[in-house]
Amino acid sequence: MIEISGLTKNFGPIAAVAGIDLKVVKGEVLGFLGPNGAGKSTTMKMIAGYLAPTSGRVSICGHDVENDTIAAQKSLGYLPEGAPAYGDMTPRQFLNFIAEVRGYSGKEAKERAAAAATKTELEAVLEQPIETLSKGFKRRVGLAQAILHDPPALVMDEPTDGLDPNQKHSVRKLIAAMAADKAIIISTHLLEEVEAVCTRAVIIDRGRIVADGTPAALLSRSRHHNAVTLSLPADQAAAAKARLEKEANVLSVEETSRVDGIATITAFPRASALIIEDLTALAAAERWDVKELYAEAGRLDEVFRALTTHDAQRVRERRQGAGA
């Protein structure tokens, strides 16, 4: 549905996007992750036909974005970064305008606008100028605009940025409800969001894809994947740590905290081995006074940090690259 091949974009000497290939099909919700400045927004702008790529192709439902722009844009719903909207209009006027520009007229335009407003829970503010709305409502006006024509492809740049936890939850519910019959790309730097709504996660860094897989597959690359954490009285901690290190499948053991006489110890497995059962049995056999014991799925932020670079480092490298 959305096909990207060899996409690059240079701003002067800087390569913001450096060869991205991606195919998103119906039913997929792709989480586009990356540090700020990694090229997420630039890629999305090119998908939407706002920026022309330096090289490479984007097609939406078979329509080439550069040569068949209007047809491609008809099949696409796009929420730009920051959800821009005409502040002097009310959400009702704004959505009616979008409906008319998208070719609906009269009653159908009004119905489309009303349906989009209902889906994004905007009814309460329909008659207030957009510039007077809170950040959460503004973002949802942008969302409503993007889904108004029920597009087969949907690209949203940080759809939940600036929303409170309740609003985030309802937006994620909305995305999940639409997921079955659309190809969706959302960019975010909230890692929890990927686990909450995405069926696939792509991490980009310095304009290149550095990881592509299901959220679970990404988690399995974490050091914490299948690690076991247990809490027990501090006086047993040293002995427990020494005992755990002797286990065949345990690679290393770390004490992570000590609060109110309770120590927390994490045992990292060798080659992602499942060690929870062995360690539970061990704790019982050794008669440790265990307060808490659980296996971890993995930490996405750890994977993210391992795969991407810090912004200051990127700027340094760019300078060196430009100087060379």
Add this chain to the structure above:
Amino acid sequence: MKPVVAIFKREFLAYFATPLAYVFIVIFLLAMGAFTFYVGHFYDNGLAELSVFFGYHPWLYLFLVPAVGMRLWAEERRVGTVELLLTLPVPIWASVVGKFLAAWAFIGVALVLTFPIWITVNYLGQPDNGAIFASYVGSFLMAGGYLAICAAISASTSNQVIAFVVSVVVCFLFTIAGAPLVLDVFQAWAPVVLVNTISSFSFLTHFQAISSGVIDLRDLVFFGSLIALFLTVNVVLVDLKKTN
């Protein structure tokens, strides 16, 4: 055509959603009145005609049209709505034309609201209403010419102040293209054809021709093609920004 109509409607109503429209219209009317009656001594002339009134139009447009035109694209760029507009399934020309027509219609509304002066001359005497009508048509066309220039300049920046200042300067040059200030620069070295061509771009010359009561096809073609030229430049500038 549908998107052009939708964009026209949105833009036109946007003027009236903010104080901009009212401030502009009031200042336009006050300035027209002040120039006509105090600077132009409309009553003292004792003539039932509006040439004094129309004579000030180019000079007022010089500042007021850039004030309307500067926001057309620069504002969208600054707020970021241009990204929304250009990712809707609308050809760039449709956005350019819709925006231009809305601003032009808005200036048209301000121009129509000067009708009391037309009633006044008709009350005071028997003016040549044909000439007055021609002058209104000419004035409106000239406003369209200025506006097309301003819209194109607005498309090249996200800073409204820059758009305004550059627009005033460019409009000024077009206004007085036939005057020595401009022609002297070229006369010494340029071939006569070029000097004549430059002088033929003078808004003043074409407007004065129409306000004399003769709507000559050449003057219509001049303003028409000038508008078309700058709208094309506008489309090209918006399209060029896509690559950067």
